[in-house]
Amino acid sequence: MLLNRRAVLGLMSTTALLPLIGTGARAAETGVDLIILSDLHSAYERMAELLQAVQARVAAASRPQVILFNGDLFEVGNVAAARSAGEADWAFLGALAKLAPTVFNIGNHEPDFDNDLAHFVEKARSLGVTVLSNITDKRSDKPYTDASATLSAGGLTLSIAALGTHAINTYPKATREMIAVPQPVEWAKANLPSILKGENVNIVLSHAGVVADRDILPMLPDGTLMIGGHDHLTLVHEQGKTRYVHTGSWASLMTVATIAAPGAAASLERVAIERGGPAAADLKSAIAAVLEKHLTAEDRSVVAHTKAPLTLGETARFAAAAIAAKAGADIGFIGHTSFGTGLPKGEVSRFDYNAALRFEGKIMKAEVDAATLAAILARCNQDGDVPLAARTGDFLYAAPALVPGKQSYIIACNDWSAINRKAYFGREDLAFAEVPEVKLKALVVEALNRA
Missing domain, CATH: 3.90.780.10 (5'-Nucleotidase, C-terminal domain)
Structure with missing residues (x-):
């Protein structure tokens, strides 16, 4: 699947403006920066701060930026988020899509507020987000969306595969009856060889968890960037030129992976997000309004x-x-x-x-x-x-x-x-x-x- 038209136009316009953004003109650098987010879970105490960090990164960038979100935007335990149907969360996701092409892998908490994943896919796409998943809708026996995407950035072609967690009890109870989630290792064996290409930058977004990911890693072409989630971990594992990274949870951290060429090892930078730090004003106001309205x-x-x-x-x-x-x-x-x-x-x-x-x-x-x-x-x-x-x-x-x-x-x-x-x-x-x-x-x- 190619990125949707709005996302591609966003990449083109961002790239064209990059030399003029920031304190002065900067020469464009080769390669691409991948801004990695995962497992936010309606973290209203730091979500506006996280958005500010992403905005600052994009504004100062000298190479194209792509945002990769590896599942679990929502959290039903956040009563304000649940009562508002994720109003502030959707505002956050929409803001990301306006900053840079944004690719989203469905996690087990996406149906927290609306148990039908089809509705999440539809709304996220309307914001300009490219949604990926290997989860199938039992009602139609068709995938909710594509499990892979190809896009161009920084003169590189990115091949992105996405897979979800097979831990069915971690999805909302009503959702479990609607979905079929493939066993991740078996799905990887059957599908990754045709998705990941030697001449491309290969990326795997996995919300399956460490245990499954560990068995998938040996299958990957050297130089793949594999992004894990679901377990709320912070780690980097090196295997040749392949990098396997988790970037924490609850908006506490983002990771930026810079890739210069196909097969090259990603260089990784962690950015800690502090509660009460610089925050995106519009989102901060939106979160405050949601809390004011919905907290008893x-x-x-x-x-x-x-x-x-x-x-x-x-x-x-x-x-x-x-x-x-x-x-x-x-x-x-x-x-x-x-x-x-x-x-x-x-x-x-x-x-x-x-x-x-x-x-x-x-x-x-x-x-x-x-x-x-x-x-x-x-x-x-x-x-x-x-x-x-x-x-x-x-x-x-x-x-x-x-x-x-x-x-x-x-x-x-x-x-x-x-x-x-x-x-x-x-x-x-x-x-x-x-x-x-x-x-x-x-x-x-x-x-x-x-x-």
Whole structure:
């Protein structure tokens, strides 16, 4: 598929104006910059700041820019976004499409506000966005859109393939009945050889997650740029001239990949996005209007206080330790993508708290021997510099620190982690039992207010 006409015209006009943009004329450089975004999840606390960063990048550019969005623009847990049908999110996406050609790979949260993916595709295209996906509409047995696109930028031809996550339970329940998502590795084997061309710049947008991506990587022509998502990770993996990159989540980061020639390794630059930093004025105003209209007094009510801001990792480890304390366990566990962002300093509203701890859940307990616990802990806390071969995709945070010397230990976790014990704990032989009358969100709030 070729980029739609509006996107191509956008690229042509952007390229023509580049020498005149910024503080002075700049000679055009060869190659193309790819601005990579992923897993925003209606992150209203930083979305206007992210747009400002993209605007600044495009304005200062000396080579053509293409924006690649690797899924999950929306988040149903953001009540203002849900109640407004993503009004501010759509404004953000439309603003991107006006800046540079924008290619969007459908993630599992695109149907959060309207469960029919066909409607997302239609609206995004009306904004000038090129939408890609390998997901099929069961009702018609036809794809929702093309799974690949070809475009020209900076004198280069880009071949872009896109695939979604096969984890059907991560899509809205009503959507699951409408969609068929191919097993990603099998789809890649069958389709990537005809999409990725040796004479082109090859790009794979994958929302399938690390575990599937790791099996797809060996299939790729050397020099491919593979962009991962879904697991909310920040990583770069080098394999020859191929680069595999995740660019975080919740508008906390964007990555810019510069490619000079077909088969050349992409050079990568990370740009951190700070809450409260420079923001795109129009989008900031739009978000403020949505919050003013759609947040209730309960949403704005203060549920906790913090003495200092907490990062996502600090928030998650605090929650894991709180689970352990409430359940009378030696150690607590909770999944990485249970969290969207960290907690601000001071008063924490229910709205901000729900952006940090996304899901409610029950608490589960089990007893394990020391050897089993050691094997489990070896898979946990993968928010550091972890080799690709050791990554499990979404992972568990574990806290507090283990006290050694015992023959057996009591562990506790949220029910989602227990249900998906094979993926998280690496085994299915854990006999969990529910801790009665204890809910995740309430226990963490209690712990925050005691800290």
